[in-house]
Amino acid sequence: MRISTFLNVHLVSDSTGETLNAVLRAVAPLFEGVTPLEHSYYLVRSRRQLDRVLAEIESFPGVVLFTIAAHDLRDVLVDHCKRLGIPALPLLDQVLTMWEHHLKMRAGEKTGSKQALDENYFRRIDALNYTMAHDDGQMVHEFNQAEVVLVGVSRTSKTPTSIYLANRGIRTGNFPLVPKAPIPQALLELNKPLVVGLRVSPDRLIAIRRNRLLSLNADATSEYVDEDAVREEITDANRLFERQNWPVIDVTRRSIEETSAAILNLLADRNAK
Template sequence: MDTPPETQKINLHLVSDATGETLNAIARATTVQFGPVQIIHHRWSLIRTRFQLHRVLEGIEAEPGPVLSTLIDRTLRLELDTTCQRLNVKVVNVLDPVMTALQDVIGQQAEARPGRQYVLNADYFSRIDAMHYVLAHDDGQAQPGLAGADVVLVGVSRSSKTPTCFYLANRGIKAANVPLVPNLPIPPGLEEIKCPVIGLTLAAEALIDIRRHRLRLIGGGAQTGPIRADSSDYVDEDAVKAELLWARRFCNSHGWPTIDVTRRSIEETAATVLQLMEAWHNRKAKGN
């Protein structure tokens, strides 16, 4: 019997002068493209002084591996590059290609100011305001405030409405969500709302699995929200299929587009919501 090959293991150092979110996103997007490789992430954030950088260099020397960097300060970058060259470690300054392209087009050098994307500007406070809005308008709450929404997500229980709204809030989008329950009235004014309304749906089998997990959590004392009393219908296959069909027909009757989230991540669902929002605003601009 053949022995399975040993999983390759590498160290990956992420060196940032800010929070490191950019590098985390790049690392997630790239490392998943490889097979059975164990990648040990070493995250070095808020590196803005030579003293802080020396700790990073000691870590790289102790556990060598490729380095992804978003350092802006030229002195720190030079020291990082020099040390990595001495250690024969590959270093990639991931912002360089984009910065160079923009400098060529704009015709001026970029300012070397670390963490500038996180200044407390209007965009930052817009995201905070959107987060407060989502909290206040989750699961059909504060219904009169729906008029202030940028988008309203509707769908049956456990169709990823809440996590999608929170993701959108991080983009500065005020997203409310309203549950669709057969035989219960929808919030007054939702049908006349002056923003996009988008339905979320998914396959019955996937929804049943999610709801069963939810019921197990509640049974274990981890209740975090209301649940329907008729829990037998909540996970009954025929009842769930009928509920989904009713919700889809309800959205269609109002001209609301729907997104099937069965095999979509929250990020992919949010991206599709943004596309539908843009299409809605384009139609409004053209008078349609």
């Protein structure tokens, strides 16, 4: 059995730290046997706040990732880490430098949390409101107001994928395919949104459903997890996707982010036509 290596990772941000967290989530799984010990410091905008961060870094040496716009605070953080022999990486610097060179202008020091209430912000709020109201087959008659509609059997990640897309400003509805339940004509006649079928392998779906039933202390021998019934359910779904000529994404080994990225690519291709 391999012993885990622990690594202190200090995430220092003058905003909400979402960028730092996303990078940590992407990088950490690539190092087998390494367990990151996350130390997060958000909304760091004063020297007093930074001093507390520096004391913590000194107490728990490791690596430092930071997104701080104010040059005076950045300099203090970098100098302190250099004296301690601790690597400190300004996560956005290379991106900012590339933009500055290309645009021939300097980046400002506005922090990420000072988000303008612009059109994109209201678009995301609208998309989230729409998506929550049209989850799990609710109000199918309004699906033509969506940009994307996801269709699939139970436990194919329709809801979390819909919410992820909504956070990107995409109005998303989703519809569950239930064995022997009629499919609304309104769904079959959609012509405005991109309708995407979500497909999954029978073995994977059975495993997911069994875990779900176990978590609910429910009967794990029902048709919901019967192998023949599940295979028939998936076959019927695939036939529907083919009849309707809907694009299909196999979510068997895809994360929510990967599925959403594939959908966004389909949407971009469709809008470009």
